[in-house]
Amino acid sequence: MSEQRNQQPDPGLLSINTATVRQQWTLDKIIDGCARHDIRGISPWRDQTQALGLKETARRIRSHQLTVTGYCRGGMFPAATEQLRQANNDDNRRAVDEALxxxxxxxxxxxxxxxxxxxxLYQARMQVRDGLATLLEYSRSVSMPLAIEPLHPMYAADRACINTLEQANDLCDELGDDGLGIAVDLYHTWWDPKFSSQIxxxxxxxxxxxxxxxxxxxTQDLLLDRGMMGDxxxxxxxxxxxxxxEGYRGFHEVEIFSARNWWLRDGDDVLSICKQRHLDCC
Amino acid sequence: MSEQRNQQPDPGLLSINTATVRQQWTLDKIIDGCARHDIRGISPWRDQTQALGLKETARRIRSHQLTVTGYCRGGMFPAATEQLRQANNDDNRRAVDEALxxxxxxxxxxxxxxxxxxxxLYQARMQVRDGLATLLEYSRSVSMPLAIEPLHPMYAADRACINTLEQANDLCDELGDDGLGIAVDLYHTWWDPKFSSQIxxxxxxxxxxxxxxxxxxxTQDLLLDRGMMGDxxxxxxxxxxxxxxEGYRGFHEVEIFSARNWWLRDGDDVLSICKQRHLDCC
Incomplete structure (x- = not known):
């Protein structure tokens, strides 16, 4: 096995989820920061692209030849009323268009x-399946892959009721693999006793x-106390x-929400440390 | 189905885990409080019985004819050194003796x-299995059942690496059912997509x-922000x-850690509300 494993990761595969420095910088500065640090991947959030403007965001990312390793985010399928559910569906289609x-x-x-x-919770999960099926009709027609991100069970009530890789795989089985897959976030899945088998x-x-x-x-806070790799x-x-x-050769996207530490530091320092820790700890 | 289901629970099956009012009362007062409120079950913690004295605790609980629905707690099997592991094993045997x-x-x-x-984490889980196997040799010899409590995945790092009912069932399969079972705590397991099938x-x-x-x-805090039933x-x-x-006819044990709410209230009020919410919401 060992000869197949690269001890250190390819530094060219580092990507920055823009939440990581969102308190320090606006999106234009984050894009420039990634380019300046020779970080080749970026994953922006919708509120940030709306603030900068979608076309302007796309232009700046293109001009630096960054890879957009994911767009954050769609989803939020379950809703108390049909009207809310329809509004979510519409918003999700717009998210697909923006991702394109x-x-x-x-x-x-x-x-x-x-x-x-x-x-x-069972009903919520059924609504996720149904909402996803509806969105897939559109996303497949425009060839934008959807990545189900299982979230940590501590977010089951208010953010995501898909909490294990097994559930995500089950959804892919049920709805078909075409244009559907999984975003594996280690913060959410590291504890999973079936991590290896479900990967x-x-x-x-x-x-x-x-x-x-x-x-x-x-961990001091359920939302905003994520750690830097290695800590x-x-x-x-x-x-x-x-x-x-399994053949994954994609990017390694750093996503750190940290109200008490990393969001308080200089953005350039954060990106430098991300690069170093990526090499040393990932 | 519906005729087999009791809409409200038997009030005689309410039990109070002593952590629920541990900031208000010492154990002797908690025992008296349960008796005063006609709560027939109690589940004390080791630090509390040690403070009151084990024999005195047993005497007071007996004098009120309370059922001890569980003793909190043994475990903490994984350890960095053989010496620590042995110390844990010894301590767990003492916990069995106290439970007896x-x-x-x-x-x-x-x-x-x-x-x-x-x-x-895999290695930690193997240490849990091995420590449990060792403890079972003793607990079986004295007929004290051990109840594996799967804890919420947010405690996987520092409290329990058994995080799903499926893992607990797997351990029971592997080590044998004799004197081994599961403590189902809804706070830890409510999110589990396999809750029903694993029950x-x-x-x-x-x-x-x-x-x-x-x-x-x-939820505001990972440890101390549990809610009262119904909230x-x-x-x-x-x-x-x-x-x-499945035939379970045992107690319903209320265990609420709540630094910002229930621990700040009058102990009698908390027990009264536990009784009412047990009937209304459980």
Missing amino acids: ELNAQCLVLVVGGLPESSKD KRAGKSRLLAFHICDWLAP GVIDIRAARWAVEA | ELNAQCLVLVVGGLPESSKD KRAGKSRLLAFHICDWLAP GVIDIRAARWAVEA
Whole structure:
């Protein structure tokens, strides 16, 4: 096995999810920052592209020849009323269009949690399936891959009721692999006892994105206390080998929400440290 | 189905995990409080019984004829050194002895997370299996059931690397059902996409304890922001029906860690509200 494994990752495969420095910089500065640090991948959020303008965002990203490793985000399928569900569907189609304009490799889906005042997680999951099926009709027609991102179970109520790689694989089985796959974010999946077997089950065709950061122990906040690679307990390198063993050759996208640490630092310092830690710890 | 389901739970099956009012009262006062409120079950923690004295605790619980629905807690199996592992094993045997003295229905196991400076979750899980096998030799010889409590994945690093009912069932399969089962705590397991099927798989013989509280949305703290039944998103009644469908007839143990709310209230008020919410929401 060992000869097949690259001890260090290809530095050209580092990508920055723009949430990582969103408190320091606006999107135009983040794009420039990535180019300045010779980081070749970027994954922007919708609110940021709307602020900068979609066409202007696309122009700036193209001018630096950055790869858009994913567009954040679509999803939020479950809704309490048919009207809300329809509005979500419409918004998701717009997200697909924006992802196309940006030439993104995929639209990342945070699928949504329980609808207002509902306690029916099973029903929410059925709504995710149905909403996804509807969106797929459109996304397939325009060839924009959708990446289901299983979120950590601590977000099951309010962000995503797809919480394991197994659920994501089950959805791919049910809805068909064409234009549908998985965004594997280690923050959300590192604890999963079936991580290895479900990565294997997903295989190269379903592995559309690979997101990295670290799980701090202890974690101080459910949302905004993600760690820099190497500062926590995730065996990121082993996880990279697992996806590479299936043939994944895509980017390694750093996504760190950190209100108490990384968002308070100089943006250039953060990107420099991301590059170094990517090499040393991933 | 519906005629087999009791809409409201038997109020005689309410139990109070002593953590629920541990900031207000010492253990002797909690025991008196349960008796005063006609709550027939109690589940004390080791630090509390040590403070009150084990024999004195047993005497007071007996004098009120309370059922000890579980003893909190043993476990913490993974360790960085053989010496630490041996110390844990010794401590776990003492926990079994204490549970016997209290005539507890089971010793609840929080199995432990990653050893110091380890990132190897697989290895930690193997250490859990091995430590559990060792402890079972003793617990079986004295007929004290061990209840594996799967903890929410947000505790995988530092508290328990057994995070799903499926893992717990797998351990029971591997180590044998005799004197081994599962403590189903809804706070930890409500999100699990396999909740129903794994409760079914566990069946009556493995269902040793049923812990209730609620998941608040949003949750403000990873440890100390559990909700009172009815204040969150868990469908507690559906979960009770699920365990009852397998033949579970044991207690419903309320365990609420709540630094910002319930620990700040009058202990009698908390117990009164537990009783009411048990009837209304469980």
